[in-house]
Amino acid sequence: MTASYLILTPPGAPAAAENATFIRDGFRWTAFFFPVPWLLVHRLWFWGIIALVLQVAASILTDSSELAAAGFTLALAVSLLTALEGPQVLARSREARNWTLRSIVSARDLQTAEQIYYSAHATPEKPASAPTLPIAGTNTKAGSPPALGLLGYDGE
Template sequence: MASYVVMEPPGRGGEERAVLVRDGFHFLAFLLPLVWLLFNRLWIEALAVFAAGALIGALGSWFGAGAAASVVSVLLALFVGLEAASLKIAALRRRGWREWGVVEADNASNAEIRFAASLETQLADEFVPAEDIAQPQLPPSRPATHPARPTGPVLGMLGYPGRN
């Protein structure tokens, strides 16, 4: 089973727009790291990977170590593939998104179903039926011929209405 990190957008009522990010190795991010980063709108990370790749290529050609530069480039791609989910979650946090929790499922559609079910359970736990809410108890009504008597102590020197 894979783990999916659920990220909620900023503001309230964003459960319907939550994003599920699979935690694990992203093979496409390993094969095409720059393309994957740009596709996922990770601009800062794409710029850093582009700069690191250019630096690796320049140093490899400068020192004549083409094989070593290739190995380091593969290691950079491996790093992006391993850390792709973390990079995406960090970018969402920078944009104000917050982490709701983790859902475990076999695939993304099952993870969405489990997330929706846990939201329903959470809302059901917070729901209080109307009959369980304490209603204020009004005193029984008195006939108009008898004036109301005070029921508790009085502060001050003022009398009660109807009492002389």
């Protein structure tokens, strides 16, 4: 089963930065069972407070016999919404703080996603340059490169 990974880099970091963040875009079971702690752990303070208020409201509604179904539905909706949309909110939050969305990679796990991303953004090593040999019979004045038997660049 493959998942999509959003790759974000901190402000000013190159694409192949080691501190790039990989966010799996998909259902999160931990966010489903613990929506408020999940949001707060990921520093989504605003959404965490809203989820807390809604969870408290759902708890109050559940205590009432007439509104128990509404309370259960509200609690389930908060959990589902956090589990499904939490990763997107996390990515948008980082983008709002000037992180750059570099790529989206489909892979079966995090290690494979990292391999795919970093192999595409690897910088090739520069080959060692061979020493240049002087050309016989050329005039090599300072500041004037050889012109291979033709006039020099400065019209000589």
